Amino acid sequence: MILQRVSLCNFRQFNGTQTLEFASGSEGNNVTVIFGENGRGKTGIFRAVMFCLFGDRRLSQDGDTPEHELYLVNTSALHQADPNTPVEAYVQLEFEHRGVRYLLDRRLLGMDDDGRQIEQNGPAKLTVTDLDGNTKIVQDPTEIRGMVNAILDRGVREYFLFDGEKIERLTRASAEHRKEVAKGIRSLLNVDALETAIAATKRLVKTFEAELDTEADVELRRLIKRLQENEEARDRTKDRLAQLSDEISKAVDEKRQIDEELDKFNEIRELVERRNLLSDQLRSRQQDAGFALAEMKQLVGRCANLIVMDTVDSVFTYIDERKEKGEIPPQVRMDLIDRIVADHKCICDREVLEGTAAYDAIIAWRGRSASPELERAAIDLWSDLKGLVSEHEELARSATTKVYQYANINNDMRGITERLNDISKQIGGSERKDAQELEHQRSYLQKRLIDMEAERQRLDDSLRDLLQDQQSLKAQRKSKEQEMMRNSELSRRALLASDTHEALVRVYDSFTQEIRERIGHSATEIFHELIDQEGRRSLPRIVVDEDYSLQVYDRWNKPFLANISAGQRQVMSIAFIAALASAVSVHDLIEMPLFMDTPFGRLSFEHRRNLINMVPGFAAQWILLATDTEFRKQEAQLLKSTDRWGRFYLLRADGEDDTQIREIDISDSLALLRERSIADEDGWQHQS
Amino acid sequence: MPDVNERIVQQLRDENSEDVVRLGVLAVSLSESNGVESVVEQLKGAVREILRADRDKE
Numbered sequence: 001m002i003l004q005r006v007s008l009c010n011f012r013q014f015n016g017t018q019t020l021e022f023a024s025g026s027e028g029n030n031v032t033v034i035f036g037e038n039g040r041g042k043t044g045i046f047r048a049v050m051f052c053l054f055g056d057r058r059l060s061q062d063g064d065t066p067e068h069e070l071y072l073v074n075t076s077a078l079h080q081a082d083p084n085t086p087v088e089a090y091v092q093l094e095f096e097h098r099g100v101r102y103l104l105d106r107r108l109l110g111m112d113d114d115g116r117q118i119e120q121n122g123p124a125k126l127t128v129t130d131l132d133g134n135t136k137i138v139q140d141p142t143e144i145r146g147m148v149n150a151i152l153d154r155g156v157r158e159y160f161l162f163d164g165e166k167i168e169r170l171t172r173a174s175a176e177h178r179k180e181v182a183k184g185i186r187s188l189l190n191v192d193a194l195e196t197a198i199a200a201t202k203r204l205v206k207t208f209e210a211e212l213d214t215e216a217d218v219e220l221r222r223l224i225k226r227l228q229e230n231e232e233a234r235d236r237t238k239d240r241l242a243q244l245s246d247e248i249s250k251a252v253d254e255k256r257q258i259d260e261e262l263d264k265f266n267e268i269r270e271l272v273e274r275r276n277l278l279s280d281q282l283r284s285r286q287q288d289a290g291f292a293l294a295e296m297k298q299l300v301g302r303c304a305n306l307i308v309m310d311t312v313d314s315v316f317t318y319i320d321e322r323k324e325k326g327e328i329p330p331q332v333r334m335d336l337i338d339r340i341v342a343d344h345k346c347i348c349d350r351e352v353l354e355g356t357a358a359y360d361a362i363i364a365w366r367g368r369s370a371s372p373e374l375e376r377a378a379i380d381l382w383s384d385l386k387g388l389v390s391e392h393e394e395l396a397r398s399a400t401t402k403v404y405q406y407a408n409i410n411n412d413m414r415g416i417t418e419r420l421n422d423i424s425k426q427i428g429g430s431e432r433k434d435a436q437e438l439e440h441q442r443s444y445l446q447k448r449l450i451d452m453e454a455e456r457q458r459l460d461d462s463l464r465d466l467l468q469d470q471q472s473l474k475a476q477r478k479s480k481e482q483e484m485m486r487n488s489e490l491s492r493r494a495l496l497a498s499d500t501h502e503a504l505v506r507v508y509d510s511f512t513q514e515i516r517e518r519i520g521h522s523a524t525e526i527f528h529e530l531i532d533q534e535g536r537r538s539l540p541r542i543v544v545d546e547d548y549s550l551q552v553y554d555r556w557n558k559p560f561l562a563n564i565s566a567g568q569r570q571v572m573s574i575a576f577i578a579a580l581a582s583a584v585s586v587h588d589l590i591e592m593p594l595f596m597d598t599p600f601g602r603l604s605f606e607h608r609r610n611l612i613n614m615v616p617g618f619a620a621q622w623i624l625l626a627t628d629t630e631f632r633k634q635e636a637q638l639l640k641s642t643d644r645w646g647r648f649y650l651l652r653a654d655g656e657d658d659t660q661i662r663e664i665d666i667s668d669s670l671a672l673l674r675e676r677s678i679a680d681e682d683g684w685q686h687q688s
Numbered sequence: 689m690p691d692v693n694e695r696i697v698q699q700l701r702d703e704n705s706e707d708v709v710r711l712g713v714l715a716v717s718l719s720e721s722n723g724v725e726s727v728v729e730q731l732k733g734a735v736r737e738i739l740r741a742d743r744d745k746e
Binding site: 192193194195196197199200201203204207208489492493496497499500503504506507510511 | 695696699700703704705707708711712715716717718719720722723724727728731732735736738739
């Protein structure tokens with residue numbers, strides 16, 4: 001998508017009709033700068049583009065301002081009009097996407113009603129001219145919405161058209177916002193057909209299963225029911241995990257804000273730093289404890305034998321001694337004794353009569369012999385016990401090691417927690433009452449975070465167990481169905497539908513994972529080109545999570561997002577946008593415009609310089625809405641040196657609520673701009 | 689960016705039976721321009737067709 005021209009009529013600060021053409025990449029010029037002081041209408045132009053494309057009256061930067069207090073129709077035009085006569089305002093936006101040209105016209109009416117401004121949305125019209133020059137006019141709002149969303153999904157609009165100072169909130173998005181963004185990204189990735197196919201095959205499986213239920217035997221019904229219960233349990237667990245993840249990120253955010261507040265108290269700054277260090281150590285030990293516990297869980301099954309090891313030892317010793325003495329197997333077999341007793345004759349042909357000492361001795365032997373089955377059982381038991389006895393020492397040793405290791409980790413954690421409590425008391429004990437209150441809140445949040453992390457770990461374990469159960473149930477069901485399949489058409493249908501559904505889910509998972517990894521990798525590369533040297537060293541990796549939220553890792557591979565500065569967040573968000581856009585673009589160049597309101601507000605000069613040098617190279621179009629405090633001679637000179645700067649507009653006040661757009665020749669721009677002063681440097685550094 | 693449809697077909701082929709590939713590719717292709725309900729209805733017929741063809745082959 002390339003924006004070509006926007007015309008505004010009676011919209012926000014722009015009285016009458018005014019037009020602005022964007023540098024659209026011809027002759028390599030793809031950067032437009034719209035320059036004006038605060039209140040001149042830069043955000044009005046941004047708002048006009050959002051209103052025209054999506055019908056948005058409200059921007060995220062409007063916060064909690066009620067919608068009826070946001071006026072889009074120019075108030076001067078209303079005052080100039082006859083009383084009680086509506087004034088029409090409109091925005092026309094011309095843009096191109098993959099060779100097709102679009103002209104979108106969206107209107108609204110405003111009226112002054114006894115000093116109260118009332119507004120009503122009007123019609124929209126989209127004119128589309130295809131590659132062959134054929135023109136089509138669309139007036140149905142739903143169809144227009146669908147066509148615009150197909151080019152730039154509403155869910156990700158703020159990734160490309162954004163307020164630079166607010167862009168860092170992409171890294172702090174709520175669960176609801178992340179869901180919307182994830183939906184938009186999936187739509188950009190063109191996987192919605194695959195998602196529909198997955199939903200459809202899932203429904204197909206359910207339909208066939210319901211039919212199959214009428215002819216299934218008890219066993220198959222039981223398996224199907226258990227699988228359904230398993231699925232419900234997994235859904236519940238996943239929902240809770242998503243909710244938990246949102247609660248955790250909110251708590252982390254809140255804690256970070258409290259830390260920032262606490263950081264302001266100089267007298268406790270050192271303590272806060274020590275506490276942060278200890279908190280990191282505690283988190284790391286918690287992870288170690290989790291791993292140790294998992295290893296212990298794996299040993300539990302094998303260690304069950306250790307409980308009865310004394311009995312095993314004594315039984316083994318008893319049989320082994322008997323074996324050594326030759327009693328097992330006995331030296332004289334029972335059937336031989338029976339024959340001697342029956343024949344009254346020994347194997348040496350001597351007579352053995354009842355009542356003689358020889359007869360009594362033979363009868364005594366008989367008492368000591370066992371049946372052949374018992375002998376075999378004793379030998380088998382000896383052999384099994386021998387295996388157990390030989391491994392039990394090793395097993396006992398490794399179980400003991402693990403228990404000690406776990407106990408040590410717990411001791412460490414207790415020690416760290418005690419030290420943390422001491423430091424918290426010292427911080428809370430300072431004379432500053434507000435610090436104490438913050439400290440209470442922080443302790444509460446810290447405890448909640450630990451509880452929530454523990455719950456998350458439990459739920460992760462439980463989800464893993466449920467998945468294992470599901471695999472086993474599926475295998476049982478498959479085998480049962482295959483057994484039935486020979487004479488059941490319904491079973492064959494259910495099996496084919498189920499196999500297809502699972503295959504599509506596998507394709508989806510691996511595809512989206514691959515894309516996430518690619519975006520993460522690319523975001524890291526871009527981030528490292530944009531960020532300063534210290535940032536490159538301390539933040540080596542950006543990762544895109546399953547819900548498309550962002551995380552950055554420090555050089556010890558620990559999540560570090562909560563601790564980076566607002567400027568770093570802004571650069572990271574821009575890197576993510578660039579990576580995302582390049583992942584969905586056909587060519588290397590990002591196909592979306594980057595439309596940035598207040599782009600440099602929080603950035604240091606080094607970051608500004610990197611952005612100015614880099615962005616025109618990877619974005620198809622860059623539109624900057626800048627104030628005189630962020631776009632000065634130095635930035636303008638840098639931008640000129642890229643040979644990408646195509647158009648420069650100045651927004652000038654021409655009376656109250658009346659701004660005129662004037663195009664300025666770029667070669668004359670430097671004369672208009674201010675030098676950067678030392679004070680500005682300090683200001684930038686403070687802000688960044 | 690890899691072509692999604694090409695990728696789906698390729699991975700389905702790599703890992704699954706011919707019947708699963710046929711049904712999977714059809715499901716995705718129908719989903720390009722239909723809602724879930726409509727895709728389900730059309731897939732029901734396709735499943736019967738695929739199984740009938742299998743029986744005829746046998």
